[in-house]
Amino acid sequence: MSESIRSGAVGSAYLASEGNEHVLAEELGRLGVPVAAWHGRLALSPAPPADAHWALDRWERPELLPIGSIGEAVTLLRQRQRNWSHFPLLHHRRSALIASRLPPVKAAPLHFPASAPTAPLGAWTLLAPDRLLLSTAKTSPFPNGEARFVEDRTGPPSRAYLKLWEACARLGAWPQPGDSCLDLGATPGGWSWAIASLGAGVTAIDRAPLDPRVAAMPGVHFRQESAFGLDPATMDAVDWLFSDIIAYPARLLALVRRWIESGRTRRIVCTIKYQEPTDHAATDAFAAIPGGRLLHLAHNKHELTFFWDAALAEQRDAEAQRPAG
Numbered sequence: 001m002s003e004s005i006r007s008g009a010v011g012s013a014y015l016a017s018e019g020n021e022h023v024l025a026e027e028l029g030r031l032g033v034p035v036a037a038w039h040g041r042l043a044l045s046p047a048p049p050a051d052a053h054w055a056l057d058r059w060e061r062p063e064l065l066p067i068g069s070i071g072e073a074v075t076l077l078r079q080r081q082r083n084w085s086h087f088p089l090l091h092h093r094r095s096a097l098i099a100s101r102l103p104p105v106k107a108a109p110l111h112f113p114a115s116a117p118t119a120p121l122g123a124w125t126l127l128a129p130d131r132l133l134l135s136t137a138k139t140s141p142f143p144n145g146e147a148r149f150v151e152d153r154t155g156p157p158s159r160a161y162l163k164l165w166e167a168c169a170r171l172g173a174w175p176q177p178g179d180s181c182l183d184l185g186a187t188p189g190g191w192s193w194a195i196a197s198l199g200a201g202v203t204a205i206d207r208a209p210l211d212p213r214v215a216a217m218p219g220v221h222f223r224q225e226s227a228f229g230l231d232p233a234t235m236d237a238v239d240w241l242f243s244d245i246i247a248y249p250a251r252l253l254a255l256v257r258r259w260i261e262s263g264r265t266r267r268i269v270c271t272i273k274y275q276e277p278t279d280h281a282a283t284d285a286f287a288a289i290p291g292g293r294l295l296h297l298a299h300n301k302h303e304l305t306f307f308w309d310a311a312l313a314e315q316r317d318a319e320a321q322r323p324a325g
């Protein structure tokens with residue numbers, strides 16, 4: 001363990017998803033965030049929290065505390081707040097004894113449609129038997145960023161629908177009955193299934209045929225063509241534009257910009273799929289879009305999810321034009 005961490009100076013901690021540790025490390029390097037130590041998938045930095053999109057969870061207010069006993073660790077945690085999630089590293093028996101003396105946190109799988117939990121949730125781990133790292137605040141509302149859902153194992157033709165469910169749960173919003181949606185790169189049809197199951201209308205676009213069971217659902221309309229060939233300016237306006245297309249990030253960025261400029265959608269939720277080496281410059285460009293937000297979701301692989309909201313973009317625009325002072 002490095003000296004800066006021993007002295008207790010942890011300013012932020014970043015949890016990578018499995019297999020994406022190197023991507024998060026690269027991003028932290030680009031942001032100029034020094035990493036003092038990695039503990040499993042958790043990167044500790046002496047610097048304050050930075051906007052690292054590849055973190056599944058970010059610990060906002062870390063404290064590294066010496067503990068003399070299990071009881072002392074429990075007291076330190078309980079003094080601060082009620083709800084804690086444990087990130088397991090080493091020292092399993094000791095950690096289990098601490099966890100058993102903390103109030104239980106209801107981590108039941110979400111029954112979609114539902115928003116992510118809003119109760120304050122902290123995170124803790126033991127870096128050594130006598131060293132407790134805790135944070136009263138973290139960015140993910142789920143324990144260790146792990147969003148879990150009551151799954152539907154018969155309806156959808158692929159498990160990709162979980163990515164859409166997680167995105168909507170984090171957004172706290174999802175298509176409503178009567179909403180119109182576009183689903184780009186829809187095949188085999190998990191996202192379209194999820195949208196149609198909510199009672200919204202969906203036009204599914206893909207070069208490959210949609211699963212016939214999804215194509216036959218009420219409200220689903222399938223067009224077999226390339227999503228890049230669509231001209232938003234000539235299309236009916238939609239409430240939601242969804243995309244899970246396999247495409248280079250830069251190409252998807254151009255498509256997203258075209259849709260935003262057209263004014264033909266109120267919201268966008270799209271998966272950005274990366275190859276090695278990760279195109280961090282494309283991430284920067286997505287992050288710079290006013291009214292946009294990027295998250296690495298538990299159901300993302302080597303992917304980020306981009307969210308955009310026209311109302312938020314207008315608000316940002318108005319703020320930027322207001323005279324200072």
Ligand SMILES: C[S@@+](CC[C@H](N)C(=O)[O-])C[C@H]1O[C@@H](n2cnc3c(N)ncnc32)[C@H](O)[C@@H]1O
Nearest residue numbers: 160185187188189190191206226227244245246
């Ligand atoms: C990961 S799959 C989508 C899975 C889907 N969201 C689901 O829930 O089942 C990616 C899809 O992008 C489609 N795709 C790739 N290039 C495309 C293009 N130019 N236009 C439309 N679809 C495209 C592929 O055919 C593939 O079906």
